[in-house]
Amino acid sequence: MERRAQLATNLARVRARIADACAAAGRDRGEVTLVAVTKTYPAADVLSLAELGVRDIGENRDQEAAPKAAEIAAHGVEVRWHFVGQLQRNKARSVVRYADLVHSVDSVRLAAALADAVERGRDRPLDVLVQVSIDGDPRRGGAAGDELDRVVAAVAERPALRLRGVMAVAPLGWPAETAFARLAEVAQRVRDRHPDATVVSAGMSEDLEAAISWGATHVRIGSALLGKRAYPG
Numbered sequence: 001m002e003r004r005a006q007l008a009t010n011l012a013r014v015r016a017r018i019a020d021a022c023a024a025a026g027r028d029r030g031e032v033t034l035v036a037v038t039k040t041y042p043a044a045d046v047l048s049l050a051e052l053g054v055r056d057i058g059e060n061r062d063q064e065a066a067p068k069a070a071e072i073a074a075h076g077v078e079v080r081w082h083f084v085g086q087l088q089r090n091k092a093r094s095v096v097r098y099a100d101l102v103h104s105v106d107s108v109r110l111a112a113a114l115a116d117a118v119e120r121g122r123d124r125p126l127d128v129l130v131q132v133s134i135d136g137d138p139r140r141g142g143a144a145g146d147e148l149d150r151v152v153a154a155v156a157e158r159p160a161l162r163l164r165g166v167m168a169v170a171p172l173g174w175p176a177e178t179a180f181a182r183l184a185e186v187a188q189r190v191r192d193r194h195p196d197a198t199v200v201s202a203g204m205s206e207d208l209e210a211a212i213s214w215g216a217t218h219v220r221i222g223s224a225l226l227g228k229r230a231y232p233g
């Protein structure tokens with residue numbers, strides 16, 4: 001019960017921050033979805049969050065997400081699973097079984113692997129975001145420049161995938177405002193060609209306000225909700 005109360009308190013704080021950021025930006029609160037990133041935390045926390053009304057859950061490793069999703073489903077609780085981490089192609093077949101939105105498609109080969117996996121093992125298309133590398137350094141995931149255009153095209157050409165928008169993580173050492181301003185430009189460019197690509201997944205515990213001021217529709221919040229992680233996940 002103590003844990004549950006802690007989560008409720010944290011959730012109230014995060015919701016207030018989101019509401020304040022929307023108000024400051026002149027945006028409707030309904031435009032921003034809170035994704036609770038539960039990596040390294042147990043399924044019991046997902047159940048508590050679901051009871052508190054959080055129905056969008058993010059994970060970054062298939063090895064952890066797949067059994068957690070199965071456990072939540074076994075409880076008869078429905079949540080939307082967001083896959084937010086770097087994804088290896090050999091995990092595509094597992095991820096398409098439970099994920100509702102994959103935020104981290106950053107290569108032509110990964111797009112193809114996901115589309116193939118959907119065709120073999122899923123009865124409906126998979127929603128995906130293309131991950132943008134804001135500083136062009138691919139080590140933290142994401143694509144930039146011409147490569148980004150190629151990934152967008154690779155997603156758009158496969159009926160098994162639905163291009164829903166873009167995602168980014170602010171590069172280390174960058175002011176969040178600068179990073180998310182740049183992402184907003186990229187998001188607009190993608191939307192000019194693909195009008196259904198309306199999602200902008202940006203903002204984490206430290207920088208959700210900056211992300212919302214630059215048009216984020218999905219914020220991915222881990223530590224501010226669940227506590228500091230004992231290991232990075």
Ligand SMILES: *Cc1c(COP(=O)(O)O)cnc(C)c1O
Binds near residue numbers: 060169206221224
């Ligand atoms: C862990 C993680 C988050 C959440 O980070 P916090 O700083 O704990 O809020 C968001 N996005 C991605 C891709 C992550 O891996």
